Amino acid sequence: MASIPEILDSMDYGPAPEDASFAYEWLKAHDKGFGHFIGGTFTKAGKALFPTKNPATGKTLAKLTQATKADVNKAVKAASEAFGPWSKLSGHERARHLYALARIVQKECRFLAVLDTLDNGKPIRETRDIDIPLVARHFYHHAGWAQILESTLPGAQPHGVCGQIIPWNFPLLMLAWKVAPALAAGNTVVLKPAEYTSLSALYFAELAKEVGLPDGVLNIVTGDGAVGEMIVGHKDIQKIAFTGSTSVGKAIAAETAGTGKALTLELGGKSPYIVFDDADLDSAVEGLVDAIFFNQGEVCCAGSRLLVQESVEEALVAKLKARLSTFRIGDPLDKAIDMGALADPVQVSHVEQHMTDAVHEGATLWQPAIDCPKGGCFIKPSLLLDVEQANVAVREEIFGPVLTVQSFRTLPEAAALANNTRYGLAASIWSENIGRAMDMAGRVEAGVVWINTANQFDAAVGFGGMKESGYGREGGLEGLRAYVKQDWPWTEEMPLVHPLPKTLDKPYHDKTTKNYIGGKQVRNDNGRTKRILSRAHWSNGTPLDRVGIGNRKDIRNAVEAAVKAKNTWAAMTGHQRAQILYFLAENYEKRQHQIGVTLSEFVGTRKADLEEARDLKTANTESRACVERLFSAAAWADKFDGAVHSPPKSNITLAQHEPQGVVGIVCPNEAPLLNFVTMVAFAIAAGNTVVAIPSFDYPIAATELIHILEASDSPPGVINIVTGESAEMTKTLAEHDGVDGLWVHADAKTCKMAEIAGAQNMKRMWCSHGQALDWTHPIFDGDALLRLGSEVKNIWLPYGE
Numbered sequence: 001m002a003s004i005p006e007i008l009d010s011m012d013y014g015p016a017p018e019d020a021s022f023a024y025e026w027l028k029a030h031d032k033g034f035g036h037f038i039g040g041t042f043t044k045a046g047k048a049l050f051p052t053k054n055p056a057t058g059k060t061l062a063k064l065t066q067a068t069k070a071d072v073n074k075a076v077k078a079a080s081e082a083f084g085p086w087s088k089l090s091g092h093e094r095a096r097h098l099y100a101l102a103r104i105v106q107k108e109c110r111f112l113a114v115l116d117t118l119d120n121g122k123p124i125r126e127t128r129d130i131d132i133p134l135v136a137r138h139f140y141h142h143a144g145w146a147q148i149l150e151s152t153l154p155g156a157q158p159h160g161v162c163g164q165i166i167p168w169n170f171p172l173l174m175l176a177w178k179v180a181p182a183l184a185a186g187n188t189v190v191l192k193p194a195e196y197t198s199l200s201a202l203y204f205a206e207l208a209k210e211v212g213l214p215d216g217v218l219n220i221v222t223g224d225g226a227v228g229e230m231i232v233g234h235k236d237i238q239k240i241a242f243t244g245s246t247s248v249g250k251a252i253a254a255e256t257a258g259t260g261k262a263l264t265l266e267l268g269g270k271s272p273y274i275v276f277d278d279a280d281l282d283s284a285v286e287g288l289v290d291a292i293f294f295n296q297g298e299v300c301c302a303g304s305r306l307l308v309q310e311s312v313e314e315a316l317v318a319k320l321k322a323r324l325s326t327f328r329i330g331d332p333l334d335k336a337i338d339m340g341a342l343a344d345p346v347q348v349s350h351v352e353q354h355m356t357d358a359v360h361e362g363a364t365l366w367q368p369a370i371d372c373p374k375g376g377c378f379i380k381p382s383l384l385l386d387v388e389q390a391n392v393a394v395r396e397e398i399f400g401p402v403l404t405v406q407s408f409r410t411l412p413e414a415a416a417l418a419n420n421t422r423y424g425l426a427a428s429i430w431s432e433n434i435g436r437a438m439d440m441a442g443r444v445e446a447g448v449v450w451i452n453t454a455n456q457f458d459a460a461v462g463f464g465g466m467k468e469s470g471y472g473r474e475g476g477l478e479g480l481r482a483y484v485k486q487d488w489p490w491t492e493e494m495p496l497v498h499p500l501p502k503t504l505d506k507p508y509h510d511k512t513t514k515n516y517i518g519g520k521q522v523r524n525d526n527g528r529t530k531r532i533l534s535r536a537h538w539s540n541g542t543p544l545d546r547v548g549i550g551n552r553k554d555i556r557n558a559v560e561a562a563v564k565a566k567n568t569w570a571a572m573t574g575h576q577r578a579q580i581l582y583f584l585a586e587n588y589e590k591r592q593h594q595i596g597v598t599l600s601e602f603v604g605t606r607k608a609d610l611e612e613a614r615d616l617k618t619a620n621t622e623s624r625a626c627v628e629r630l631f632s633a634a635a636w637a638d639k640f641d642g643a644v645h646s647p648p649k650s651n652i653t654l655a656q657h658e659p660q661g662v663v664g665i666v667c668p669n670e671a672p673l674l675n676f677v678t679m680v681a682f683a684i685a686a687g688n689t690v691v692a693i694p695s696f697d698y699p700i701a702a703t704e705l706i707h708i709l710e711a712s713d714s715p716p717g718v719i720n721i722v723t724g725e726s727a728e729m730t731k732t733l734a735e736h737d738g739v740d741g742l743w744v745h746a747d748a749k750t751c752k753m754a755e756i757a758g759a760q761n762m763k764r765m766w767c768s769h770g771q772a773l774d775w776t777h778p779i780f781d782g783d784a785l786l787r788l789g790s791e792v793k794n795i796w797l798p799y800g801e
C-alpha cells in the first residue's frame, strides 16, 4: 500500500468500489436462468438459454431465454388483451400507475444503477447520476402527460400494441424513453431489450408487478435480433419504435412497408463538435470529454467529429491531450473512474478495426500514456488526427471512444463539413458569441443542438434525428405525439366527384400542357403525351387536350431544381413565404371560375371517367375551396411556432420547426385540384420545395395552376410539376436521395413500393395505401400537414455564470 506522503505526491485516488452484493444475490436467486415477463408473470427459463456477461470481467452474470415465436405471440396476445382496459382508464388512473413506476425507480435507484453497470460496463458514476435519475424523470414527466393528455390533445387515440426494440448502450434509460410515453398515451407494450443488457428490464418488470401495473400492459421478451424481427413482423402490433443501428432501422422501415404500422426510428449518428476561435477552450475541452468519452463513446449522439477553427486547433488539441493524460479507465463499479468497459468483445473489435482502417487511410492515432486494464473490454480514449473528409473514421459511426479531429477557417466551411454526412442526429457548438452560435445552430442538419454544452437529455425535450439518423422524437410533446394516432379523414365516399349532368358544356379549346420545372414550362423528355378527354369529345368529337407523360429523367430534373431552391426557400422568413402564398391565392382567385369550368370540362383519361365527371357547380365548389386552402397555408406560414421546453437545471431549449427539404407529392384522383393545392401549399408553407405529380386521371386541374405560378413571385424551383404515369415516377421519387419526404396517395401496391424504396435514405413517408381522403375536411386547414412536412430541432441553451 502507498504511504500517505506518496499519495500526497502522486495525488492518485484509491479504488472506491460500489457495493454490488445485493445485485449478485438477486442474480443468484435466478441462477437457473431468466424467463420472459408476459401477461404479468415470469415464464420459466426456456430451453435455449444464452449468457449475459459483465464486459469488465468477461464473467457470466446470468442466463437468459431466447424467445420463440410462440413466446412472442403470447406476449402480443397479452398486450392486445390488456389494451382495451388500459386505454379506457382515465388519464388520471394511468398517471397514477406511471407515477408509481417513477417512485419505485427512485426507491430502487442504486440497485438499478449497479445492475446496468454490471451488465453494460458503463461507470457507476454515470448510471447512478445520469441513467437512472433520467429513468425516474421520464416516468414522472409522462405521468404528467397521462394526466393532461385529453386536455392537451383532445380526442387523441393510442395506436394499440407497441413493439419496442432497444439497444444496449443505455439499457434501462432506453426502456424508459419507450415505455413511459407509450403507456401514458394508453398503448400497451411488448419490449425486447438488447441481448447484451436485458437484466435491468427484467428487474424493472418485477418492480412494475410490485407496484400493481395491470397484467399485460408491459411485456418483456428477451433474445437476439431474430426476436426483434418477429416483433416487427407481427400482424397484431400497430406501432414499432426502434432504437439501434441505421442498417437495422432501414431493414425495419422496408419490412413494415405497406402494413400501415406506425414507425419511429432513432438511429445512428456522426455528430459534429464545432469549436470557434472565440470559445472558452477549457470549457470546450470538458464538454468534449463528455461528448465523446461519456459512456465509452457508445452514444448515438456522441460528438465524434471535432471541427475546430484553425487558429485555436493547436491550443485545443494540446489541452485535450493534457486532459486525457489524467484519464482513469478501470472497474466500472469504481466511483472514481472516467471510463469503464465497452459492452462486449464484439464491440471492442469493431472499434479497433475502425481505428486500424482509419490509420491505414492516413490518420494518425494518438492515445494517452495511461493505465488500461487488461482482460476486460477496455479501450483508451483515442484521437485520430490528420484525417481527410473521406476517411472511414469521419464517415462511419464507430460507437466507441474515438474522436476525429478536423479544422475549418470560416463558419460556412464549418457548416459544410458538419453537414457532409448521411447522419443528422446532434451537434455541439462552442462560441462565446451567441449570434454566431445561433447562426451555426440554424445551419447544422441535426435534430438536437447543444450550445456550449453536450449530451444533455431530458424527458421534456424531444430527442431524435434528421436524415439517416431516423425519424420521430422521444421526449416532450413532440415525442408523445408519436404514440397517438394521427386521425386523417379517410373516407369511402369520394367527395367532389359527381355524376355527369345531362347537358354537356361547350367544347374547350385545344392545348398541350407542359411540365413546370425550375420556374419554366418544359416539354417532357420522351416527347410522349396522353389524351385527356373532354366531355365535349364524347358528344361531338372536339379536340382533345393532352399532357406529357413524364419519365425518370423529368423527375430527376425536377428534383434537381427543387434541391437547388431548397436552401433559399427554407431561409426565407415565414412572413415572406406567407406573402408569396397570399399572392398566389389572389392570382388564383382571379381565375377561379375559369379553373372550375376546366375542371368540369376535362374529365380524365378513360371513357369510364365520364361517369365520374364533375358538374360545373361541384367543380366551382372545389375551385373555390382552393382559394380558402391557399389562404390557410399562407396564414400558417408565419405561425407554425415551435415551443420552449424547460428541462431541469439551468437550460432552456428551443424546439424549432424546420422544413425537411424536398418533398415529393403524388396526388390521387379524388378532388384532384383541391388535394394538389392542399398538399403543395402546406408543404411549401412549412419551408419545403416540392416535386408534385398531379392526379393521373385529372392532371389538367393542376396544370392549370402553372399559369398562375408563372404570374406569381414564387422563386423558381420551389414548386415543380411533372405529369404522367404516377407509379413509374413515384418509384424514381422514392429512390432519389435528393428527396427527403414523400407523400404518396395511390393504390396500395404503389405505396408499398414507395415505402420500401424510401427506406433507403430514411424518407419521411405519408402514404394512403389505396384509401381516399376527404380533402374538404377542416383538418387540412390546421397544422397537420405542416407537422408532417417538418422536423423538430431542439436547441439547448444553458445559462448562468
Ligand code: NAP
Pocket: 165, 166, 167, 168, 169, 192, 193, 194, 195, 196, 223, 224, 225, 226, 227, 228, 229, 232, 243, 244, 245, 246, 248, 249, 251, 252, 265, 266, 267, 268, 269, 299, 300, 397, 399, 425, 469
Ligand atoms: P442494432 O444491432 O441495430 O440493435 C438494436 C436492437 O435491435 C437490439 O435489441 C437488437 O437485438 C435488435 N435487432 C438486431 N437486428 C434486428 C432485426 N433485424 N430486426 C429487429 N431488431 C433487431 O444496434 P446495436 O449494435 O445494438 O446498437 C448500436 C447502434 O445503435 C449504433 O449504431 C447507435 O448509433 C445506435 N443507437 C441509436 C440511438 C438513438 O437514439 N438514435 C441510441 C442508442 C443506440 P440484439 O441486441 O439482441 O442483437
Ligand code: MG
Pocket: 052, 053, 054, 055, 118, 119, 120, 196, 197
Ligand atoms: Mg451484459
